[in-house]
Amino acid sequence: MPKAGFWRVARVSDEYRYGSCATSQDFEIYAPNASYEDPLMRAHGVKQIKSAFYTLPKIFKESKIVEYIVEENMVSPGKGEILIDNKQYYKFMGKHIDMVSLMKLYVDDGKIVHHEDWYVLTPTSSSMALM
Numbered sequence: 001m002p003k004a005g006f007w008r009v010a011r012v013s014d015e016y017r018y019g020s021c022a023t024s025q026d027f028e029i030y031a032p033n034a035s036y037e038d039p040l041m042r043a044h045g046v047k048q049i050k051s052a053f054y055t056l057p058k059i060f061k062e063s064k065i066v067e068y069i070v071e072e073n074m075v076s077p078g079k080g081e082i083l084i085d086n087k088q089y090y091k092f093m094g095k096h097i098d099m100v101s102l103m104k105l106y107v108d109d110g111k112i113v114h115h116e117d118w119y120v121l122t123p124t125s126s127s128m129a130l131m
Contacts, residue, residue, distance in 0.1 A: 022053040031111035038117040049115070062091035080107045088119070 027050050036043040036052060043049045056063055068086035075081060084103040089096070101119035105112050 022050070022056075024050070026053075029112050030115075031108065031113045034111070034113050034115065036115045036117070039119065060090045060092050062089070064089055078109050081105065082107060 027046050030046050030049060032046055033044070034046060034049060036049045041052060043052045065086045066089050068084055071083040071085070073081050073083070082103075082105040084101075084105070086101050086103065088099045088101050090099065091097070099119045101117055104114075104116040104118075106114040106116075
């Protein structure tokens with residue numbers, strides 16, 4: 001039987017769509033020493049993770065997850081992973097950017113200990129100018 005904490009975080013993943021409007025409560029699901037990684041950056045600890053997400057509205061006029069599928073896997077007692085296959089939308093310098101992303105949330109005792117976000121730009125006519 002899975003620990004209740006794991007499923008609590010899994011259910012929080014349903015609300016993991018904040019995009020560019022993160023609040024301090026959104027980061028309560030992270031362990032204090034959690035890490036974040038994507039193709040452009042790495043962050044260690046909740047303070048750095050918050051900083052990474054709080055920077056989004058300064059870079060992008062708009063960002064949001066527009067579609068997603070959540071898969072929850074129990075790895076061992078108290079440990080699991082949450083996979084969020086999603087489509088994201090960004091507006092940058094007047095350009096519309098669509099991305100496909102796979103978020104991997106590694107959970108230990110009800111808290112995210114490692115968050116990976118792997119994405120690929122969808123080459124649309126509006127995003128080609130940015131490449």
